[in-house]
Amino acid sequence: MRHVKIPLPAIYPITDTSISGLSIPEQVQYFIAGGAKLIQIREKNASSRAFLKAVEASIAIARTYDVRVIVNDRVDIAMLSKADGVHLGQEDLSPNHARQLLGPEAIIGYSTHTIDQVRSAAELPIDYLAFGPVFPTSTKSDPDPVVGLKILRQVKKIAGDLPLVAIGGITAENLRSVLDAGADTAAIISGVLSKPRNIAENVADLITICLPK
DSSP states (O other): OOOOOSOOOSEEEBOOHHHHOSOHHHHHHHHHHTTOSEEEEOOSSSOHHHHHHHHHHHHHHHHHTTOEEEEESOHHHHHHHTOSEEEEOTTSSOHHHHHHHHOTTSEEEEEEOSHHHHHHHTTSSOSEEEEOOSSOOSSSSSOOOOOHHHHHHHHHHHHTTSOEEEESSOOTTTHHHHHHTTOSEEEESHHHHSSGGGHHHHHHHHHHHHSOO
């Protein structure tokens, strides 16, 4: 199965209101100001109604700048908001069902944490594979075991033409090592949000790190 639909940008920031203290649309504005072209909206604590409203507002901002918006977990919110796609975890709606609901043009990402999960994902109707946590992370209360760069290199070989998104504890200090290990893209939360006043600058700095040497 050939998965490649769009070239993924090297930096893929993810919103988190608990870290930033900012609304989702505010975070999206800062991400875009820093140069982000693909953004994931992640919110675990808001009501469905509030989350939908925030996603719709964020998409309205993003469309102005030709920035794609992916919704974490919630296929229903992605459908209603007309987001560009959805990112699914191991316990979420299956990628097959999500594809049926969202159609062939939607971007569908899928989280994996073990080599066996990566192998199982190879034939799923997904557009990118997320793998991690590469490094220790504080954004999840019960994170999966850290995989490290050595296993990330193995996963890149297994993934083939499926774009690989590394996630988990990625910062400006270790980003280059993640890309050198084979990741096409780095999904980053704390690395851009931990200093809310500097979000746009943080994104821009990370993009600069990704430029060819």
